[in-house]
Amino acid sequence: MEVAQLVTVLIILLLVATGVALLSRWLRMPYVAGLVLAGLAITQLLPQRIGLDASLVLNLFLPILLFEAAINTDISRLRNTVKPIALLAGPGVVIAAGIIALVLKFGLGLTWIPALLVGVILANTDTVSVIAVFKEVPVPSRLSTIVEGETLFNDILTLVLFNLVLNVNTTGSFSVLGGLQQLFVAIAGSILVGLGLGYLSTGSTGLLARLDDPLSSILLTVAVALGTFQIGQVLGVSGGVAVVVAGLIFGTIGLASHVSASNKLTLLSFWECASFAVNSFIFLLIGIEIDLITLWQTLPAVLLAVFACQVARIISVYGLLALVRWFDRPVPWRWQHVLFFGNIKGSLSMALALSLPSALAERSQLITLVFGTVLLSLIGQGLSLPWLVKSLHLSPLSTSRQQTEQLQAQLMTAKAAQDELDNLLRSGVLPKAVYEEMRSAYQVRVAGAEKALREIYNRRPNELDATVGNLTKFDAIRRRLLLAEKGALNDAIRKQILSEEIARSRLQKLDEQLLSLEDD
Template identity: 35%
Template sequence: MPPLVETERLVIELLLVLSLVAIGVRWLRIPYTVALVLVGLLISLQGSQRLELTPELIMALFVPPLVFEAAFQLRWQDLSANFRPIILLAVPGVLVTTLLVGTVVALGAGLPWGTSLVFGALISATDPIAVTALFRTLGSPRRLAVIVEGESLFNDGTAIVVFGLAVSAAMAIQEGLSSQPVASQVVAAAITFLRVSFVGLLVGSSLGWLVSLVIARLDDYLIETTLTMVLAFGAYLLAEQLHASGVLAVVAAGIITGSLGVRGMSPTTRIVLTNFWEYLAFIVNSFVFLLIGLAINLSDIAANWLPVAIAVIAVLASRALVIYGLAGAAGSKGDRLPRSYRHVLFWGGMRGAISLALALSLPAALAGRDLVRAMAFAVVLFTLTAQGTTIGSLLKRLKLVRADPMQLEYERRHARLAGAQSARAHLRQLYESGALPRASWESLDAALETEVNDRQADLQDLLCAHPELQSRQIEQAWREGLLARRASLSAMRRDGAISDPVYEELAAEIDSALQALRLQRHDLRPVCPAPEEPPATNQPGIEAPR
């Protein structure tokens, strides 16, 4: 079979696996990303698929869309409001993690100091995909989600820069090329770090600003979506060509476009752009975590169980020090992170694709490279499986899940009403098919009709007592109606009933209505019937109804 056809077959098979896993996790109650890693492990144990997960594949192809999508959704207002804890975790936090993990690994695993610091740098990058997915599902506080996402975006870039400096220093020491004093080396590394970070942020901000200006002068959602894709990959490649941080460039480009670029977009473009990047991030994330499972070699981890255990303990200890010490003590008394937030930040500090990409990119001549890779793979596997499967329980235990009692009561009453209506409809079908006698049907129908009316009254009473709850139901129903209108327009254009100009005009009107609904700029208001006047009983000659 030709290589191209073989690759195409493999991609289709992986897409099918992704779809099946996504369907299966609805019943398994575990994070989708964790399930993908486990499935990848099972496939690798079978030996049916062996893929080479190269650092170039992760860094150049997978990282830009993932980082851009997350940065695009992160608003500047939210970022600036939580700037202090994010920067503390992303810069000093990465440095503390690098030094602490490197020290523990050097003393406990017997690796050279240079190699140990390299491991500390590559394992300092967090990957909160599983955590943020749970945040959206469970409805956790917005500030907590912003801090987790912001830390991951910026500490990825920081970790990559520190990793590059650590590798250069380790190789120079190993080859006997380092003759400068330690103080001079530290100063030179600090200057390089600042230059690489600043240039990366400058490149991304400039490109994001330029693309935002272009988008503001266009009204074609296909071209505008294409420009954002060019921006995501172009910012990364240009920054890397300038020997700067490509990840920080993509972060800056995504934040600028998400904050400034959307102002010049039509409602149609915003919807298409959001859906496109959400789908692309889903596909890329799915491939990344499935490939992580395929790339992990359990036999290597088992053969180095003691250094692996030391590495896991060092990572957890350093995370605890950074969260409870550095980030917990920062800020004024009223601005400090709540204790519950710190618990989630500690246990949610999982590792993923960036750490694996850096581990795979280690020079072959680096002393202890194979052991570093085994430890990196083991830490990623531990954090994704042990922490990823329990973070949801921690959120619930800390009561960081917004469980609206009235929403639950609405769901309860609505389900009872739907059940009674479904039972009545099913019995009607039995009666009409001759399977249920007329006398039995009339008796059951009368009872079910009474129950349906009672359930409808209970539901109406709840909605009228809580107008904000009824507003949400009205908005949801109206959104479904608008989407049905759009689907009808698409069908009419496909059948040739309307021309493209008419379709685009009417579709833009519907998209504007959807955007107004999302921003809660609409005139939909809950309406409840006026209470009935009690019947008069004190007038002569009139008897109150019984």
């Protein structure tokens, strides 16, 4: 495509995305579903037919989406929900891929390799639509963390399993021991690459610590995101896993220790914008890529694939999460309904379908199958998901909770401003007199919020709302404190400060207290 035509196409896509954003807000429909429908409608307006390029999505779009998700992930929240996330993103993906492959193998007469490839591709979930709904409809933070964590880590396992099946297709042989060895090497190697590049960029002597310019910091994060993916691919490990690990290191260590508040805001705003733009282009191009005539001709096969995905999701969600109650806080049934219905396919499934080797005999049939499933998933489940989340009333805001969160917001913002003032004083930007005057103004806000919060803390339970999700018990805060106690005890065991017998009994008591807390 010539440069002039490319610019014309970009202008059309940007205008369409802007119009969809406005229209979706007015109609109260999911933005990504609107983009797909718009893509179907504007195909004839483009000067030349375009579509998704697998190389572009895998090497540019995917690292951006993974890195943005990783730097915004709170490790402490992940640690609190690691068990249900591990079940859904680990055994859940394997079980779902196997069920889908079995249904397509015997339902469509596919051979094993194509059936397994489609099974792995469609076992992946894309929760852009789900998270967008969560921003409009309040849900418990633990549910939101499970959804975000599952998406982050099932992308990792999907990429690894996809490459494993392709390797079997190339070599023509497979052994369980060899497959497990390849899986371990791919994941362990990717983690080491991500850790190395993450710490190299964010450590106390790393590049980020030497930069005080937000624009230079943005360039560094872009280089880390794209470079980590490429280095992982060159070394023969999963670039996606390496990007996630590097992003987690960046978000946990880099942004917390070596970036000022203003620079952190600039960095996170940039990555939010980058992720939004990439998702907008991907979902528009999904609609443009799909040929409705071909889809209609293959509709029975697509409906069978959709059916297989739903059956697989039912088993992986309701079956696996039924086990959680034996070793962690149970996941409520209403949350499981959201996890099941949020089984929406997206950009990674499309990219993996397009990256299928051209030598694969059923390649065109498989691509159509995946594209059709993604389309029905985005439109069907994407449009009805907001109604489902609202009807379940997952997290109604009581009066006391609203009051508490408003005071917490006042306290957090005032303290953040005071921290920034301290940095400005130390760096010599502010004179002492101006610093003290501005800091005292914020201190008034801090004192007022602390006094009001203390009064709420001291109220007796029967004086407060008994609504589900009420913050009067402050379970979220207590849970963080208990997790901090567990971390201190585990460190003491490793350093042989405490005997294991004493520490283990205390750890068991802490686990019992954690399990007794209500879901936040």
